[in-house]
Amino acid sequence: MPGAAVPPPPQVWPTLRARDARALIAFLVEAFGFEATSVYADGDQVAHAELAWPPGGGIMLGSAKEPADGEEDPWPLRPGTFGAYAVTDDPDGLYRRAVGAGAVVTAELHDTDYGSRDFSVRDPEGNRWSFGTYRGEPRHR
Template identity: 65%
Template sequence: MTETAASPAQTTPTPQVWPTLRARDARALIDFLVAAFGFEEVVAYEDGGVIHHAELSWPEGGGIMMGQAREEAGNPWTLTPGTFGGYVVTSDPDAVHDRAVAAGAEILQGLHETDYGSRDFAARDPEGNLWSFGTYPGHAR
């Protein structure tokens, strides 16, 4: 199994909750998420052209894990590609939106102000997953 890894400086805490998804073509989805939305590839473990595990970080904190959809006897972790949905907090949704448009992302809902004070937009990736980006950081703890 081979590993590819980037070496970004660790400036945010390591995520403790990892949303996960499966992809029909994990390499293509990783490349899209990096180009269109600005995720950073941290590591991808590949064997025979199949990405078994990859981690992408969000520059403002957090990250996702993913792998290639594949049949594995006895594996209870079988997620259907294209069924993931996530909200990603960003301080600059306009820049992420413009980047996504430039990369050919399908924009489902353009930039708009919400009734709870966030600036958001929504997009779909080539696998069918839904992504919403906005300034709302969640309720204060």
């Protein structure tokens, strides 16, 4: 059927938690260009959100919360402890966009000895993001 949505192939989806998930989602969309494909929330508490990275893949996130008395947190990720590398074909443009949106630069734009153009920043929650042109080594099949 023309125009029908087709699910993407299997991928790895890193996950993180946030103190203010709604604000982090807005920042990641504005600063880096993620696309919020789903957000399931009750008020300010985000149970589950998916943010697609336009070239492929994405992340999942939700609000950090304290478990009820006697319960164990099934996914005990502390906010601000996440780190990821994402491939971009326009690191210079993305750098300007990220800085303009308030990302804290931890490594300026630079060319690496392995042929990539990279930079690194922190988001408002303290998570670390690196972006660059390096796509990984070819797979041997």
